[in-house]
Amino acid sequence: MRHLFIRDGILLRSILVTILAFVLVGIATVAYTMQIAREQAEQQSRVRLEQLLDTVQSTLRVACFVKDRELAREVASGLLSNTEVLRVTIHENGQILADVQRGNASPISGNEPRGSLMRTIHSPFIESDVIGRIHLTPDPAVIEGRIRDDIIDRTLQLAWQLALIAGAMVVTLLAFIIHPISAMSRNLHRMDPTAGDRLPVPPGHGNTEIGRLAGDVNALATRLVQALEEEHALRLRGELDEQKYHAIFNNAESGIFIVERGGRIASWNPALARLLGIAGAEEFAGELQLTALSWEKPEAVGELIAGVFATKMPATLDALLLRPAHAHRWLNLVLSPVGNDILQGVAHDVSALKEAEAAARRQAMTDPLTGLANRASLEQQLQSRIRQHHQHPGSGFTLLHVDLDKFRLITEGVGVPAGDEILRAIAGRLSATVKSNDTLARLSADIFAVMLQNLNDDETIDKVIERLTGSLRQPYLIDGSPIQLTASIGITLFPSDGSDAPSLLRHAELACDKAKASGGNQSAFFDPTLAEAAEQRRHMENDLRQAVREQQFVLYYQPIAELANHRVAGAEALIRWRHPERGLIPPDHFIPIVEQSGLINEIGLWVLETACAQLAAWQAAGSTHYLSINVSGRQIPHGLPPAAIADALARHGVEPGRLAVEITEGILLNNISEAQSWLHAVQQLGIPVYLDDFGTGYSSLSYLKRFPLDTLKIDRAFVQDMQPGNSEHSLVEAIIAMARSLGLKVVAEGVENAAQMKMLGAMGCHYGQGYFLSRPMPADEFAESAKDIDRRLAMPDDGR
Amino acid sequence: MRPATCALLILALLTGSGAQADPVVVVPARLGVEKLSHEEVTNIFMGRFRALPSGAPALPIDQPPGSPLRTLFYQRLVNKDQASINAYWSRLHFSGKATPPLQASSETQVIQQLLTRPGAIAYLERSQVDARLRIVFEFPP
Structure with a gap:
């Protein structure tokens, strides 16, 4: 039973509350009872005294009528024989006929005591005629005694009733609440929900609150077990995923890293360490700032970080990492936002790609056979030259279109390799003829172009053409036999013959066509009618x-x-x-x-x-x-x-x-x-x-x-x-x-x-x-x- | 005493049947009392006071027991029968403080006493009143 009386337990609390309630009820009841008992006692006392007076009323009347003291005293003494009466006084029109009092009581003086009775005395012959009065003073001690007895009775009765109720309550509490709850509590201590244990419903509590509580506890246990199992499965899967991602992170060929808002790299994988030539994330001492690395343009990297944080959109940048003792390395950085203050970064080594691109660009700009500029490169140079002219107008330039006459027949005769050799020789002769700041290009198989800087007066041009054709006309020795070659040359002047590179090139070609049509081995200046004819043809x-x-x-x-x-x-x-x-x-x-x-x-x-x-x-x-x-x-x-x-x-x-x-x-x-x-x-x-x-x-x-x-x-x-x-x-x-x-x-x-x-x-x-x-x-x-x-x-x- | 009572009862019946008028209260004319109230008459006859309004002692005189007049008088005065009147007096008998009216042995003695004893007051039939006597109270009709 000791466990029933847990400190602050339900039983103790209930008992305390019950006792307190009963004490309060008892006090209130006793107080009320005292009041009622007193009133009742006084009421009863009065009724008895009234009845007592009724019995002596006619004698009193007579005594008063004839003012007979003897008779009055006799009546008063008779009344006094009742234990409740303390004193009797009989007045006849202001004159005391009798005044008797119980011997052992002190004479009462002053105020009328509580409960005293006064009755008027009428004439025995004329009912309306008041001839005297009688005062009857009850003995308070007697009434008090009565009241006391009464209160004691009622209090005792109340006490055993309350005790009975309290006992019943305690028993009820024990039987229906405390006992099942403590049984449940004991079972709960022993219960292992994951092993499938469930709380038995206490006997007889199938439909009570206790029974429902047990049901709820079981339902909760089931849910908890389910949640636990789910959580466990999730954690297992999470661990697996983490291992997987960790392996990916560690073994990736690409550098993977996390950048914070300030540019600090919070973590990075071994691949990034290799790419940057730094220690791994575990061994690295101090802070690693992305922008503090030896970039060629650190500010571009800084702008990339700020840009991604601002737009919340992924962005990419190819940045050159300068490495003092090694070849510089191009890294392609991709930053994607993964939270408010974190970016996920991936870095690839794109040095090989950049190298290939650069090679391709070089290749795209030069003619592999002769090493001269190709058409694209020439166009670019023309454009930049024209732009330069627009910004700083000065003297223009001259563009020559040089087409070898019947070169095809020659290659057919001597073979392609020999033809290539001739082309290389031509390139060499052209280079030797023009100034170093002039541009030479090979536009297609047997067509060359020459851009002569700061040259646009016909006389000088004629001299240059003379030099060129003279140079080209020298025989070429192929396998010991000389080969003769002539060229047709079209001449255009910038800015008079065309305002942009394509039209200059086209007009030079038209002029060359005209020269060729006239039999070749000659030069022709561009003539707007040529363009007109070409336009018509188009x-x-x-x-x-x-x-x-x-x-x-x-x-x-x-x-x-x-x-x-x-x-x-x-x-x-x-x-x-x-x-x-x-x-x-x-x-x-x-x-x-x-x-x-x-x-x-x-x-x-x-x-x-x-x-x-x-x-x-x-x-x-x-x-x-x-x-x-x-x-x-x-x-x-x-x-x-x-x-x-x-x-x-x-x-x-x-x-x-x-x-x-x-x-x-x-x-x-x-x-x-x-x-x-x-x-x-x-x-x-x-x-x-x-x-x-x-x-x-x-x-x-x-x-x-x-x-x-x-x-x-x-x-x-x-x-x-x-x-x-x-x-x-x-x-x-x-x-x-x-x-x-x-x-x-x-x-x-x-x-x-x-x-x-x-x-x-x-x-x-x-x-x-x-x-x-x-x-x-x-x-x-x-x-x-x-x-x-x-x-x-x-x-x-x-x-x- | 029984034959006497019977004789009185017969007499009373005779006289009663002859003249049933209310009694009147009289005093000797020389006494100098003019009028008395019903209350004063009651007080005097029922032993409360034994004095006239003038202060002179009063001596009430009753008719002989069994007199119809006596019965009639008390009936009219305090509305009580003779037994009640007797019980009243017997209750006061032992204290000795108040005494009942003087009891005349006959009607004639009543008048005799009335005339002889100082302060005497008695009730009579109106026909018995003469010059020596004065009616001080009459019952209202």
Whole structure:
């Protein structure tokens, strides 16, 4: 039981409170009881005295009426015999008839004692007549005694009632609260919630507060156990994560570190220590300031830190770390905010990258072959020079565009390595010729540029050009044999010929083109009309692109007649441009541009397609006419692959022998082996190959043997000027004879009259083509015209 | 004494039936008392005072016991019957302080005593009053 009376325990407290409450209740009750008891005692005493008086009333009346002292005394003595009465006084109209008092009491004087009784005495005969009064003084000691007894009784009663209640309460408390609670407490001490122990509900407390408390405790225990388990799992996972991250941190190749607001590095990994060449975080003595490291620009690092703190956005910086005894090191720093006052930093060694970048930049600026500046570098220098001029206007400069004449032929002859050697030699000669502050550049294979500083009067320029060309003209010794070389030079002046680098370069090139077009080995100043022409060409090029898109081209057909049987055998397809504003444009106005711009391939394929379609149409109409199409050197070999021709023929169902291709000597000159294999492939398809404009160029007889040709077309120049007996006549005759001996057919172009026709026929020429037969015409006129020609030719000795 | 009582009762019945008028209180005319109040008469006859208003001692005289007049008188005076009056007096008997009225043996003796004894006061029938006597109190009708 000792544990029930824990100091400050419920039982002790309850008992104390109960006792205190009972004492208070007792005191209040006793006080109240005393008051009530006194009043009751006095009331009862009065009632008894009144009753006592009633018994002697008539005698009193008589005694008073006759003023009989004897009788009055007798009555008073009788009253006094009652123990409660202390004194009796009888008055008759102011005169005391009797005054008796209990012997042992001290005479009462002065104030009427508490509870004393006075009654008037009436005449026995006249009720309204008051004749005297009687005073009856009760004995207070007797009343007090009564009261005392009463109070003692009630107090005793109250005391045992309260004691009973208190006892009951204690028992109840013990049985229903203290005992279960202390049992629970004992169980709780022994309980191990993690082992699954739970608090048993005390017997009989299934639905009481105690029972619910036990339930709550169990629920709490369950939750706590759950929380503990979760926490434990979390901690385990956290430890694992931490180990993992620690390993990453320690083994990372990148430097990882934490920077505080002041720039202090709070912690860093071994990789950073290696990168910075400092001790590890554990051994490092003192504070490590990021900005205090030996950066080339510490203020940039400081700004990076401040910037990241200000914007709360990650930022990066490549900073050069100066290391006295070692090579300088480029570090890429990435700082990201991870809290209000902390940045997480990562540092990479980007020295190799920076080195590579620098090398690439150097490479980008120089020409590897000659070591001269390249085009980009020249442009940059031009721009900076122009900027300088705008800031401090002074004398301008001169830009030369130097293009070697026919260098390609030379490399083809001597080989690329020897060509490179020549280029290096040229670079050396140019350097020797110009001043040290002038700039030399190699723009492409055989094109050089020279920027002559502070030079823009024509006379001096002429002198410099003279020196340059003279120097370049000296023979180059390759494998002991001298090689002669000339150059075309375009000259532009800044600021008069162009205000920016691109236009200066373009204008110099235009001037050079003009020099080259004039035969090369000379120089030309830039002339604004050149730019105008170039502009027109550019315009034309745009129009042509649009023409290709909108199919503004059309094929015209010029009949070719077989002289032996006086019939149209076929036609040459000639392209025309139906310009929406300028009308029909002949090919010589636009084909050069088409060839330069690369549009030639698209147009060539369109021509092939259209020609095949036309052949198919003729075939369907029962005609046996063949058709030849012109192929430019630019289309060989990839612009018009033999496979594409085969495909077109197959798609349109055209026999290969009815399509012919016309090429010029230029094709054979450009790339002999490629041209050869292309021609072989085409001939393999069964397509005849015509050599156009024969007699105007080299007209090398070796071509005729080396290339698989079927037909020669004699250039109109010879045919037109043919007169019996003149040299043209002999030349044509010789060509025809030669061709026939080689097994080649011959087409004479530019036949303009019957006489020519007749002469050609006499020479044994196979075919004729020209205005005498017909001009080139659209497809829809061709059939009619061919019939007409056939008719005309059939008539012997046409009058025309 | 029994035959006498019977005789008195008969007499009383006779006289009573003959003349039942209220008694009047009289004193000798020479006494010099004019009037008495009902209270004064009661005080004198019931033993409270034995004096006249003038201060002269008063001597009340009762009619003989059994007299109808006596009964009537007390009935009218204090509204009590004869037994109550007797009990009253017997209660005072032992103290000796107050004494009942002088008791005449007959009606004639009443008048005789009235005339002879100083301060005598008595009640009579009105018809018995003559010049020697003076009515000092009459019961209101």
